[in-house]
Amino acid sequence: MSDSTLVGRLLxxxxxxxxxxxxxxxxxVWQARDELLGRTVAVKQILLPPELPDTEREILRRRTLREARSAGRLSHPNVVTVFDVVEEDGRPWIVMEMVDSTTLADAIREYGPLPPGEVARIGLQVLAALQAAHRAGVLHRDVKPSNVLLTGEGRVVLTDFGIATLEGDPSLTTSGALLGSPAFIAPERVQAQGVGTESDLWSLGATMYTAVEGRPPYDRGAALPTLAAAVTEPPDPPRLAGPLWPVLDGLLRK
Structure with a gap:
């Protein structure tokens, strides 16, 4: 079903x-209207790959419900608010606050490397979001520039707990797939050493490095070389980080 055929649909x-x-x-992600409360919301439509067997599709559906449950436990100005989760046609739809914003990834593409002071301001707010999540036992596992929203009022919002997990719960995937974006996956995850709060902080460091340098700390043009570099090599030497480099170096320490 194409996106255009869904316009106007009532969930x-x-x-x-x-x-x-x-x-x-x-x-x-859709812009939608909550007809009951008369407000604009964002709705995440989960795509279930048709080639997956039924057992894997069920696992993905359950994981998504976990995502909504995890994010719904959080109440923090730097975390996107989850209002509701509904199921239609056998798939979950997650209803969230509508944040009038651009992503950090888009800002980097449009403006290039950002000043160290601005990156520090953004990083502190993402850190506050992660600290709130970690206190609730929630790991994000996919911190990256496209999941960091920047509003015109200076608010920074961490969104898309799309592969979030409750700390201490087993992963719901049976395939053993490494979930996340290669340039922002912590070395311990690549080495299957488990996932903890440190992994989110490493990904925050990689995100901030990308913002201030205009490129990720490890970018080898393909997923496997990038993952290998994150495990075995130091970050690419910074050119623009200036006084922010000691902070980034600490976050990216293996």
């Missing part, structure tokens, strides 16, 4: 889809 008798806002590997 759960309440959320009317208006327009697509973005698309990623795991889903499509």
């Amino acid at each position: 759960a008798g309440r959320y009317r889809l208006l327009a697509t806002l973005g698309r990623g590997g795991m889903g499509v």
Whole structure:
């Protein structure tokens, strides 16, 4: 079913889809209207790959429900608020606050490397979001520039707990796949040494490095060389980080 055929659809008798806002590997984000409360919301449509066997599709559905449950436990100005989760046609749809913003990834593409002071300001707010999540026992596992929202008022919001997990719970995947974006996956995850709060902080360091340098700390043009470099090599020498480098170096320490 194409995006255009879904425009105007009413989910759960309440959320009317208006327009697509973005698309990623795991889903499509829609602008929608909550007809009950008369407010604009964002709705994440989860895409279940048709080639997956039924057992894997069920695992993905359950993981998504875990995502909503995890994020719904959090109440913090730097974490996107999850309002609701509904199921239609056998797939979950996650209803979130609508944040009028651009992503950090888009800002880097448009403006190039950002000043160290601005990156520090952004990083502190993402850190506050992660600290709130970690206190609740929630790991993000996919911190990267495209999941950091920047508002015109200076608020920074961490979004898309798309592969988030409750700390201490086993992964729901049976395939053993490494979830996340290669340039921002912590070395211990590459080496299957487990996932902890340190992994999120490493990914924050990689995100801040990318913002201030205009490129990731390890970028080898393909997933496997990039992952290998993160495990075996120091970060690429910084050119623009200036006084921010000791902080980044500490976050990226193996």
